[in-house]
Amino acid sequence: MPVTTLDVREVPPPERHPTIHEAFEELASGETLRIVNDHEPKPLFYEFQAEVEDFDAENYAVERRESDEFVADLPKV
Template sequence: MPRLDVREITPVNRHDTIHEEFDRMGPGETLTIVNDHEPTPLYYEMAAEVPAFDEGAYEVRQTASDEFVAEFPKTEQ
């Protein structure tokens, strides 16, 4: 399962990097991202623009005051 800590990526490049990593995944895989804030804008962007994003299986949890871990699953198809 790919894991990407985007806190280490310049904010302007984060979404592009996440999309590239998601595109490289196979069907049924899940991209885990670690962020310094809840990735709500990214969730809506993925739901609107990426047909392979399984928004129903998306999960996010806050693990520290400045750490959010989000699961972006790719559909099986």
């Protein structure tokens, strides 16, 4: 499954979710958007779960690598 990585740590906070949504929309079915963030993206998970039909919530995964580095996989069905 192809993975596209997007590091949003340098993106201004108000622009992060729109940037992530745009990148996710560009994916083909079966691909995954991997985001690198400075905090746990739990609000983003809930937003995707509620609003994005192609989001595969069952296969969502997040890993805390450092105190300010979280890596989350957002798979697309």
